[in-house]
Each structure stands twice: as C-alpha cells, then as structure tokens.
Amino acid sequence: MFRKLRIAVLLLILATVALGAWRSGARATEWKHTLHATVYPIAADASPQTRASVARLSADDFAPIADWLQDEVRRHGREVLRPLAISVAPPVELLPPPFPAGGGPVDVGLWSLRLRFWAWRHDATPGPRPDVRLFVLYHDPARTPRLDHSVGLRKGQIGIVKAFASRDEGPRNAVVIAHELLHTLGASDKYDPQSLAPVFPEGYAEPDRQPLHPQRQAEIMAGRFALSEELLAMPDRLGQTLIGPQTAAEIGLLRAD
Structure with a gap:
C-alpha cells in the first residue's frame, strides 16, 4: 500500500512539473507579454581574460539581442511593447554536464534530464524564475579558437551556449545566443x-x-x-x-x- 502511494505521489509530481513546463512554453510563444530570459555566464577555462570578461558582463551587453527580436516580432505583425528582457545572473562556477556527442536518443534524453537538474541546482538568481535560462560558457579565443556546437532545449527552455571571451566577438556571440534562444521556443x-x-x-x-x-x-x-x-x-x-x-x-x- 505504501509503495503504491509513493508511486502515485511521484506521478502527481511529474504531472505537475510537465503541466508547469507546458504552460511556461505556451506563454512564452503567445507574444502578448514580455519574455524574460536570464544569462548565466560561466568561465569555461582558467584564462585570466575569460575570468575578467565574465566578471564585467552586464545586461547592456545583451541588449542588441532584445532590440533585434523586437524588430523581428514587429516585422511579423506582432505589437509587443517589449518582447524580450534579458538579465544577467552572477557567474556560475561549475560546468554543465557535457552533451553526449554521437550518442543515441537514450543518451541525449538522459543528458537532458541531468542538465535540467543541474540547471535547477545552479539557479541562484533571486526573484521569479525566468522563462528562459541561457548558460553561456565563455572561452579564451587564444586557447580555444574553435568552439563546439551550442544547444537549446525546448523542454525546460534551457540553452547551453559556447561563446568567445572577447569584446570583438560580442556581435557574433549575440548571433549564437539568439539562435539558441529561439531553439528554446520551438524553432528548428x-x-x-x-x-x-x-x-x-x-x-x-x-x-x-x-x-x-x-x-x-x-x-x-x-x-x-x-x-x-x-x-x-x-x-x-x-x-x-x-x-x-x-x-x-x-x-x-x-x-x-
């Protein structure tokens, strides 16, 4: 009897989480209200340049993404006063679980679950949880001249973005971040x-x-x-x-x- 009760409680929790995720995703793509995204910067290497770049990041560095999306939303006939608001969380010290490159659907599915749990544990931003969480891993271009693929998940609306720790690369980083942001909203x-x-x-x-x-x-x-x-x-x-x-x-x- 106790085992059946535990299973029932677990199923209820899973159903509640799934319903909450579905509602969050549905609200995010209604384009009637502001979509709130938070960038969680991560120094992906021990380079002093990377650490310094991450430490000085602010919301202004990501304003071009919000401006671009506003222009595109209006171009497609939607009048939203402020489609996207981006905030920046304190730097995250630990790296997320690595994507299983070359892995099958089961491996990717398990990684997705691990990532969502990791994101939940490392979301220390005060206030309401954002609609989209973007964990941006910064690399010193002198040490890592070529980056691996970034990933954006619609389930959980989480992005893992690989970026260069360089002011000159800021505009290109914004392209990658915007790409993964739209993945979290359902874009293919x-x-x-x-x-x-x-x-x-x-x-x-x-x-x-x-x-x-x-x-x-x-x-x-x-x-x-x-x-x-x-x-x-x-x-x-x-x-x-x-x-x-x-x-x-x-x-x-x-x-x-």
Missing part, C-alpha cells in the same frame, strides 16, 4: 547537418531573390548564408540575420490571435 535548425549549408527555401533569408546568389542575410536558424552555390558565410552581427516564415510559425509569431 534550417541547415543541412552534414554540409552546414542552408536548406532551400526555409533556410534562406531571401528565397525569392533573383539571382538567388549572393544572399545578403542569413535566416537566424540556418546560421550561415550562401554567397554562391559553393561559398557560405557566417553573419558577423544580428543585423545580418532575420526570422524567416517557417521559424516564425514554429515560435508562434504567425499564430492567429
């Missing part, structure tokens, strides 16, 4: 995982452009834009990106009121 990648080329037409910012190449902007979820059939370029700043129609539909911007 718009590029081929093997070639990394944008998928036509949904991965093109200007699919109707004649001639098609060169593209002048990147669809934010494609990550790159095609200068020719063979040559790709990465956006240097958010001003070179936009939210295409399919991504807009995935995150609720084109949903009927």
Whole structure:
C-alpha cells in the first residue's frame, strides 16, 4: 500500500512539473507579454581574460539581442511593447554536464534530464524564475579558437551556449545566443547537418531573390548564408540575420490571435 502511494505521489509530481513546463512554453510563444530570459555566464577555462570578461558582463551587453527580436516580432505583425528582457545572473562556477556527442536518443534524453537538474541546482538568481535560462560558457579565443556546437532545449527552455571571451566577438556571440534562444521556443535548425549549408527555401533569408546568389542575410536558424552555390558565410552581427516564415510559425509569431 505504501509503495503504491509513493508511486502515485511521484506521478502527481511529474504531472505537475510537465503541466508547469507546458504552460511556461505556451506563454512564452503567445507574444502578448514580455519574455524574460536570464544569462548565466560561466568561465569555461582558467584564462585570466575569460575570468575578467565574465566578471564585467552586464545586461547592456545583451541588449542588441532584445532590440533585434523586437524588430523581428514587429516585422511579423506582432505589437509587443517589449518582447524580450534579458538579465544577467552572477557567474556560475561549475560546468554543465557535457552533451553526449554521437550518442543515441537514450543518451541525449538522459543528458537532458541531468542538465535540467543541474540547471535547477545552479539557479541562484533571486526573484521569479525566468522563462528562459541561457548558460553561456565563455572561452579564451587564444586557447580555444574553435568552439563546439551550442544547444537549446525546448523542454525546460534551457540553452547551453559556447561563446568567445572577447569584446570583438560580442556581435557574433549575440548571433549564437539568439539562435539558441529561439531553439528554446520551438524553432528548428534550417541547415543541412552534414554540409552546414542552408536548406532551400526555409533556410534562406531571401528565397525569392533573383539571382538567388549572393544572399545578403542569413535566416537566424540556418546560421550561415550562401554567397554562391559553393561559398557560405557566417553573419558577423544580428543585423545580418532575420526570422524567416517557417521559424516564425514554429515560435508562434504567425499564430492567429
């Protein structure tokens, strides 16, 4: 009898958590209220430059992301006074569990559960819990000239972002953060995982452009834009990106009121 009661209580807790997560995700993509995101900076190496860069971060460093999203939300016909507000939490000292590169669905699923538990344990920000939590791992570009892939999870609305600890790289970091932010809202990648080329037409910012190449902007979820059939370029700043129609539909911007 006691065992059955424990199972019932556990199922009730899981159902409550699932319902809360579903409600949070639904509110986040209604585009009627401000979406609150918190950046949790992490020094991913022992470089003094990385530590100094993380220590001086403020909300102003991420304001271009909020401004860009506001422009895109309005471009898609939604009038939200302030679609996104970004705050910065105190630096997190421990690294999140590493993504199981090459792992199967079971490995990724277990990692997702571990990540959400880790995020819960290391969320020391006072006040209400944000809608989206973005753990940004900063690396000294002199030590790590090439970064691994970042990850954004819709379940739990958590992003693990790899970024460079350099002021010069701030605009490019913003592109990656915005990409993962939209993943947490339900957006899917718009590029081929093997070639990394944008998928036509949904991965093109200007699919109707004649001639098609060169593209002048990147669809934010494609990550790159095609200068020719063979040559790709990465956006240097958010001003070179936009939210295409399919991504807009995935995150609720084109949903009927």
